[in-house]
Each structure stands twice: as C-alpha cells, then as structure tokens.
Amino acid sequence: MPARAMSRTSTGKHRHTIRMTTSTNLMRQRRFLPLFLTQLLNALNDNLYKNAMVLFVVYQVYDSPETETFISGIATAVFVLPFVLFSATSGQLADMRDKAKIIRWIKLAEIIIMSVGAVGLVMAARGVSIETLAIPLLFVALFAMGVHSTFFGPIKYAILPQHLEKDEVLAGTGLVEAGTYVAILVGMMLGGALPIMASTIAVVAIALVGYMICRWVPPAPPQTTETTVDWNPIRASRSLIAFSMGNPELRYSVLAISFFWTIAAILSVQFIPLAKNVLLADKQVAAVMLVAFSAGIAIGSVSINALLKGDISARYSAASVLALGGFLISFYLLCRIWNLTPAADLFTVGEFMVQPLALALLANLVLIAVAGGMFVVPLYAFLTTRVEKHEASRSVAANNFISSVFMVVGAGVAGGLGFLGIPLQEQLLASLILCLFSAQLARRLHALEHQREPEFG
Template structure:
C-alpha cells in the first residue's frame, strides 16, 4: 500500500495513470449511453436487445483481433509517449463522430438509418484507439518503475481502469443524452492535455521495421507468445477470464431488464458493482502478495469465481417477482428480499476476478525483455480479444435463439475450470524458474 501511495505522487506514473483512467472512463460512458439508449428507447424485444448488446461488445473488441500485432510492434519500436499523444488526439475526433450519432438519436433523426450506424462506427474506432493504447499502458511500467513497483503499478492501472469503468457506467446510465454528448468530447480534450505530461519512453530495441501485414504479423505474435511457457499460460488464462467477462457483459443489461424486471439505472448499479469489485480485487492482491509477482493465488481466485457464478445463477432463478410499475426502479429493486444478496454476490465475483487477473498481467511485462514487453501485452490483447469476440458472439446468438439468460451464465463455469488449470501450471513453472527477469 505504501508503494501504491508513493507511485501516485510520481510524474513517472501519475500522468499515465490519469490518461488511462480518462480513456476507460470515456470508452464506457459512451458505450453505455449508446447501448442503454438503444435497448431502452429504440427496441422492445429481449432477442434484439441481447443481439445489439452482443454486436456492440464484438465491435469494440474486434480491432484488438485485427490490429494488436501492429500496435505491439509500434509500441516496442517507437517512443511510447509520442504514440499516446497521437492516440489521445484521435479520441477527440472519434468522440465527435459518436456524439453526432447520439445527438441525431436523441432528436429522433434517422435513428436506424444514420444515428445508430454513426454510433457503431465511433464504437469500432474507439476499439481501434484502445488497441493501440493497450500495450503501452502496461509495457511502459517496467520502463518507468522499479522492479519492486511493477506489481503495484499494474494493480493501480487495473484498479483505475475499473474505477473509470464504474464511473462511466454510472454516468452513462444517469446522464441525459444531451449531457453525455458534451461530456464525452470534454473528457477527450482533458485526456489529451494530461497525456502531454507523460515522461518520454524511447524504444529499447534497435528494430525499426514494422510488419504492416496483419495476418503475417498476427501469426508471428502468436508464435512469440506461445514460445514462452510462462507467457503462454498467462495469456491463455487471461483470455479465458475475458471470455467470461464478455459473456457476462453481454448479459447484464438484458438480464436486468428481462429477468430482474428492472430499469436501466438498476442495470447500471449491477455494472457498477462488478467494476467496483474488479478494482477492489486488483488492489487487494498487491497487498496480499506484498509486491511479489506470483500466480499462487490465481487458481483459488478463479475457482471461487466459478462457485460464486453458480450462486448468482441460483439467485436469478429464484427471482420471481412482479414490479409495481413497468420496471423496478433502483429503490424498488433494492427493497426486494434477494436484491442485496444478489448485488453482493456480483461484487464478490468481480473481486475474485481482479485477484485472479492482476498478477497475470504483471507476468506479461516481467517475464520477457523490456524491448518485447509491448508485444507481450499485444499478444495477450490479440488472443484475449478473439476469446471475447467468440464469447460475446455466442452469448448474442444464444439470446437471439431464446436461450434463457440465466442458463447462459453457466457457460462461464467451463472457462473457470480451464483458467484454474492454467494458473496452477503457471505457478508450478514459476517455482522452477525463480523470480522475474532482471
């Protein structure tokens, strides 16, 4: 905790932390304002709502599949800080396009013909934006931080990301559309100003040639990540985790409306609980490990996550209530007998997830040379995104064909078992190989 507090006072960490926090905040404010508007104002069909939610998630993560290899090479071969500045400048343009779509939708002008396509274009572009920022926010840490600070820095970045997601979800759920339009552009402008305080991070390799062929570069990236056993186990375990997260994120809003019979503010509360839990777990695991980069708590954490998913499923099955009005408001929802238990269960699921995934992210940047750290993170982003697209796509298709939302939750249990097995293998290998590379 002392290390974390100290880092928050350092220029070598704080501007980067704030930049990524504002990035995650804007992504989620925009995405949730858009999805909630479409689900609650445009369509009135559980099948179509789940499909739209799935398409939105898939569109946001698809760029990670297409461009992760390129982003990793660029981040390793160019000054990371300069790339951050270009990325944040692009965010201003992207959010202007998204805000235009929201404005048209709010005024009922060509909602399906122009407004929704514009919003989806901006969502895809934000995915591209995050694809190029993702490898940098983790790979820059070993370059700016001391070795015993990397786990704390990784935990803070992960916790900050989810605090920002939490705030973005709250704002996306409660702010009027017109206010959201102004705020997403304002946050993009502030993010660009803050990023200019990030210290330089010049390349630590003599390589300068970027392979712009996405297929060839992606193949090379996969071979790179699978060639290092610790990297392989870390990447695959993280990927299974994000497949679980994708399945759950697709289901949250339709589940809140159609199973729990609650309005969009309740959906936001559920997403807030999940994000708060990830943040708590991310910080807690650093205190538990005391700065040691280790996977020894990862397998128990993901097994606990699976058990908590079962109880969440059972609670949803037990939810058999009729709202007093059209849908439960937050106050009405929280007054129901199972509401607090269900929300607490969701919070615990997320805490277990944060404790599972944060040490694995630290492995990505400390088990390779610093000159390869961005490619290591990019490899993880690429493979995780493939899993997320598949998970979101499967959830969307199952919802479209009428598979009950509660039953879809059980899809995640198999992935929890696979993640636990990989975490055990990683911990066994970690014991043989010793501490992170000097």
C-alpha cells in the same frame, strides 16, 4: 540488539518507508501524473460512451429480449475486434516509436471519434434515422474507440520503465491499474445516470481535456534499434502468437487470462438484458450491476496482492476461478427464483434495492467479480516478469490479441444464444465450462513455478 541486526532493521524500515511514500510522490511528478490522468480519462470515456450507447439502444430503441441481447453482444464484439486486428502492430509501435508522440496522435483521434459518436447519440435521441444512420454511426465510433484503445494499451505499460526508477515501476503500475478501475466505475455510473444529451457533451469534453493533459507526457524515445513495423496484421499476429506460445509460463498465463475475459465478456453482454427482462429493472439498476462487477474485480485485485504479499504466483488462481464458478451457480439460482413484479413498468434503483433478493443478488455478483480479480491479477504479473525486458511490450500485446479473440468469440456466443431465444438465466451457465478450463491452466502454471530457474528478476 547487535549493531548488525539494528542496521538490518533500520534498512528494512527505510525501504518500507520508501514503498509507502513512492505512490504519493509519483502523483506529484510530471514524469508520471500526466500519463496517469491520460489513462484515467481514456478508460472513463470508453466506458461512459459504451454504456450510454448500449443502455440507450436497449431501453429506448428496441423492445425484444432476443434483439437486445444480440445488440449488446454485437457492441462488445465491435469494441474488442480492433484488438484482434491491430494488437501486433500496436505492440511493435510501442517499442519502435516515441511513445509520447503516439499518445498525442491517439488522443487527438479520440476528439474526432467522440464527435462522431455524439452525433449518433443526438440523432438517436431525437428519433432521426435511428436504424439507417444513427445506430451505424454509434457502432462506427465504438469500433474506432476500440482501435484507439488497442494502440494506447501497450504504451501505458511500456512507457513506465522509461519514466520511472526501477523501484518506482511497481507503484506506478499499481496506480495506473487503480485509476483504470476508478474510471471504469465512474464511466459506468455516468453512462447510466446522465441523460443522453448530457452524455454527448461529456464524451467530447473528456476527449478534449485528455488531449490537453497528454501533451505534458515527457518524451519516451524507442529503446530498440528496430525501425520496421510489420503492417500486415495476419503475418504480425502469427508471429505474436508463436512468441507467446513458445514460452510455457507465458502460454498458460495468456490462455488462462483469455478464458477469464471470455467469461467477463459473456456476463457483461447478459447484464443489461438480464436486468431489464428478468429482474424487471430500469437502466440505472443495470448500471449498478455493472458497477458492482467492476468494484468486485478491484476488491479481488487488492485482496490477492495482500494475500500473496508481493509474490508473483498462481498458487491461489485455480481455487479463485472455481469459486467464481460456484458463485455463478448461486447467481443463476437467484435469478431463477426472482418473480417480483414492479408497481410500474420497471423497478427503479430505490424500488429494486428494497426487494427481498436484491442485496443477495448484488452481493453474489460482487463475489463473482472478487473471485475473478483474485484469479486474473497474479497472471498479468507473469506477462512482464517471465520474459526478457525488451520483450515485455510484445508479451502484453500477445495477451491483448489472444484475449480479444476469445472475448469476440464469447460476446458472439452470448449474442447468438439470445438470438436463438435461449432464456437469459440459462445463458449464465455457459461460463461454467470456461471456469474449469481456466482452473486447469492455472494448476499447470503453478506447477511450472516449482520447475523454473530464476532467470528473470
């Protein structure tokens, strides 16, 4: 082999080795590990609290499919609403203040928020002023956790380039995303499995641990000379929308992602009432369905990255979201023909899993989510690679804002359909039209890939 060829081969192997070991090395570094653990615990607590709250209200407080779907929809909307109100402000803060200091204030607030939520859960569990005080407290804490997540979201992405080397950023981002999915899965499982009193202790304990860990995040001073934050949410949001809509690739990415999360919001609102009233299953089965959905998104994320081999492209996105629609139709048909009756009031997990259609239902649900993950993950890469580096935080904030508006509308529509008495199975079909919109946006985005100049590396 010629010396030059041997040199190229050696260099390629060396780079491959660096990529393979970067993730392992980062997990031992103070410049990354505290942030990784802080984000993991943040996602864990969000999902543990939200699922414990919704499952308890649906299964222990109300006994009406219409009311349960409505409450589930309101819970999703309440959590997402702060992203609509404060995403623009949070994006500015992520660029104009020390991110590590903001994280500490956010995590300190989480302790207070979870304490309020815990009081509401205890009151509801003991039957004390359930509708007049306990449930309002639960929703106040849920809204506050939404505010908490709104301000933490842009920081977790914007801080990585400050603490990591250029060739470590991708590995760091991947680890943060993987940790988030794991935390969502664990939070959902704990929310369904833990007794309500144990959940109240857990959410406060996790908040305390998260605050202690976040204090180890290294300083991350602002990288811009701008210091004035626009605290007017309407004006700041209008500016953010203009920014995101002015870049064609960013516009199509944000809108396609937003339609996807609208579908996810509608489905997540329907899962718990669907499990109870159509599948006649208990709250542990509902939790299993939510876990299966999140696991599917994680699988789809890994699959599309392997398929694209690191290339940031939307070439598979349209086909993925159309596949999602096809799997959604088959899931609907399986729910329609489900006519099994439990021996007691509701199927337990063990009883549910041995039913003839159970595995097909769960497999179908996983496939819906796999297709969703394959659709949305490449689009997220466009948010930070199709803008200048100093605009990356605004790009993420713009996506959070617009996606949240869509999700609030989607959750409201789902809750409204339930309140109007439309059967839960039929509500599943409301997402199909959104799949078509998303596919068209993905096609336009992919078409732009062939027209753009390589302006951003």
